[in-house]
Amino acid sequence: MKTITAYKCNKCGLVMYPYHDRCLNCKGRDFKEITPTSKGRLLTYTVIEQLPWGMDERGRVLGVVEFDNGVKALGLIKEDAPRIGMKVKVSWEPVREMGGEKIYGLTFEKTK
Amino acid sequence: MRPVVVAGVGMIPFERRDEDSLMDMLATAGLNAMDDAGIGDRPIGSVYVGNMASGLFNHQVSVASALVDRLSLLPAAADRVENGPASGGSAIKNGFLAVASGFNDVVLVVGGEKMREVIGPKATDIVACMTHPQVEYIYGVTLPAMAGMFARLYMEKYGITREHLSMVAVKNQANGLLNPYAHIQMKITMEGILEHPQAHINSPVVADPIHLYDCCPVSDGAAAVLLTTEEIANKLKKPLVMIDGVGQATDTHTLQERSDPTDLKAVTLASEQAFKMAGIKPKDIDVAELHDAFTILEIAESEHAGFFPKGEGAKALERGETQIGGKLPINPSGGLKARGHPVGATGVAQVVELVWQLRGEAGDRQVKNAANGFSLNFGGFGNNVLAFVLRRKS
Numbered sequence: 001m002k003t004i005t006a007y008k009c010n011k012c013g014l015v016m017y018p019y020h021d022r023c024l025n026c027k028g029r030d031f032k033e034i035t036p037t038s039k040g041r042l043l044t045y046t047v048i049e050q051l052p053w054g055m056d057e058r059g060r061v062l063g064v065v066e067f068d069n070g071v072k073a074l075g076l077i078k079e080d081a082p083r084i085g086m087k088v089k090v091s092w093e094p095v096r097e098m099g100g101e102k103i104y105g106l107t108f109e110k111t112k
Numbered sequence: 113m114r115p116v117v118v119a120g121v122g123m124i125p126f127e128r129r130d131e132d133s134l135m136d137m138l139a140t141a142g143l144n145a146m147d148d149a150g151i152g153d154r155p156i157g158s159v160y161v162g163n164m165a166s167g168l169f170n171h172q173v174s175v176a177s178a179l180v181d182r183l184s185l186l187p188a189a190a191d192r193v194e195n196g197p198a199s200g201g202s203a204i205k206n207g208f209l210a211v212a213s214g215f216n217d218v219v220l221v222v223g224g225e226k227m228r229e230v231i232g233p234k235a236t237d238i239v240a241c242m243t244h245p246q247v248e249y250i251y252g253v254t255l256p257a258m259a260g261m262f263a264r265l266y267m268e269k270y271g272i273t274r275e276h277l278s279m280v281a282v283k284n285q286a287n288g289l290l291n292p293y294a295h296i297q298m299k300i301t302m303e304g305i306l307e308h309p310q311a312h313i314n315s316p317v318v319a320d321p322i323h324l325y326d327c328c329p330v331s332d333g334a335a336a337v338l339l340t341t342e343e344i345a346n347k348l349k350k351p352l353v354m355i356d357g358v359g360q361a362t363d364t365h366t367l368q369e370r371s372d373p374t375d376l377k378a379v380t381l382a383s384e385q386a387f388k389m390a391g392i393k394p395k396d397i398d399v400a401e402l403h404d405a406f407t408i409l410e411i412a413e414s415e416h417a418g419f420f421p422k423g424e425g426a427k428a429l430e431r432g433e434t435q436i437g438g439k440l441p442i443n444p445s446g447g448l449k450a451r452g453h454p455v456g457a458t459g460v461a462q463v464v465e466l467v468w469q470l471r472g473e474a475g476d477r478q479v480k481n482a483a484n485g486f487s488l489n490f491g492g493f494g495n496n497v498l499a500f501v502l503r504r505k506s
Binding site: 043062095096105 | 231232237262268316317321364365
């Protein structure tokens with residue numbers, strides 16, 4: 001599955017996403033590229049009723065997930081009644097159209 | 113560093129100003145500050161313009177060069193300062209440094225934004241451009257959505273309810289009614305925005321748990337300050353208001369990379385720096401202008417800036433301590449909530465309000481005997497924050 005690339009500092013082990021040129025903790029410059037584990041936990045979320053120009057929908061649920069390997073990322077939640085702490089599994093799907101082109105990103109679904 | 117005086121302040125009413133261009137607004141606010149100071153034809157060394165997105169909103173860039181031309185301030189140095197919603201605060205910091213360092217004796221700082229030239233959803237999109245393009249923006253995140261994700265955690269952690277958020281809105285819109293420069297001139301009640309069974313029609317969800325009346329409006333407007341030395345200010349007509357403390361700090365671009373996303377570290381650090389420089393403590397402040405782009409932020413900032421311990425800001429609000437007449441009036445101007453938030457103007461408008469308060473010129477919303485003031489300008493979602501401590505020189 002295609003997914004995001006996160007970065008683990010070779011010196012101190014801090015997991016970062018998105019990319020930084022120097023480690024946010026120890027200023028190290030060498031990173032191992034890692035991908036999020038398939039499952040994670042919802043840290044916070046919101047339901048957006050007023051979306052930006054170009055997005056004709058309501059009730060879009062976005063939230064931040066912490067994956068089992070420490071990667072934290074924002075994504076689209078495919079669940080109408082999310083709750084903090086909910087276990088999710090991750091997919092890579094179109095999340096938006098921009099200029100007629102499908103933009104892929106992280107989507108989260110409730111799991112056990 | 114030399115002491116820096118705010119010798120003149122000026123604003124235009126924040127509202128939807130279809131009849132004015134961005135440049136009309138910047139020029140009028142700038143002239144108002146120059147005239148307030150009584151600077152006459154004295155030369156002005158530098159002009160700093162706080163503006164976030166004139167290229168996107170108004171199809172015009174290099175607005176500082178255009179402004180010195182409009183105001184016949186040539187050949188003054190001119191720079192536009194862009195720092196998201198903290199552009200105004202950053203412009204003032206630059207002006208402060210120019211005078212404090214001895215580089216200039218007189219500096220004009222103008223902040224302004226004309227946001228209503230585009231439709232609402234387009235404005236939402238332009239403001240969302242400050243989020244991370246690859247890991248946030250593509251999902252359709254908005255600034256209210258960032259506030260929603262923050263509020264959910266903050267409210268749970270500190271036992272803050274929607275009632276508290278609504279109390280901020282009611283207080284600040286009541287203050288706005290006393291401020292002729294405020295965009296929103298409308299009294300609201302707890303019943304109308306929260307308690308009535310149909311309150312959700314008046315105040316629908318924008319980004320849960322953030323409702324319409326938790327958000328600042330989208331406004332056009334400009335504000336300006338004229339900064340100079342004590343020596344020159346003593347020859348002018350206004351009582352002296354000093355910028356005693358300036359602080360600025362940054363935090364991670366995205367909310368999710370903060371080890372504790374409820375901790376607004378940049379607010380704490382910028383405030384501490386400003387207080388340290390001024391040599392006073394939060395308890396010495398008589399009036400504060402905080403960046404309530406969303407109601408939750410007024411509460412969170414009042415704690416992170418050091419006025420109340422964490423979790424106590426909402427209790428102080430409940431007790432009425434942050435109303436005009438309370439122990440620490442917060443946002444007597446109406447704040448961003450009522451005055452409006454023309455992005456680049458806000459940091460300057462906060463300082464303008466403090467100067468009016470410290471001079472005793474704030475009319476019906478005057479905080480009695482205000483001698484020390486504090487303002488906080490919050491950029492991004494807390495990733496770039498400026499704080500100022502002002503003092504009336506006795």
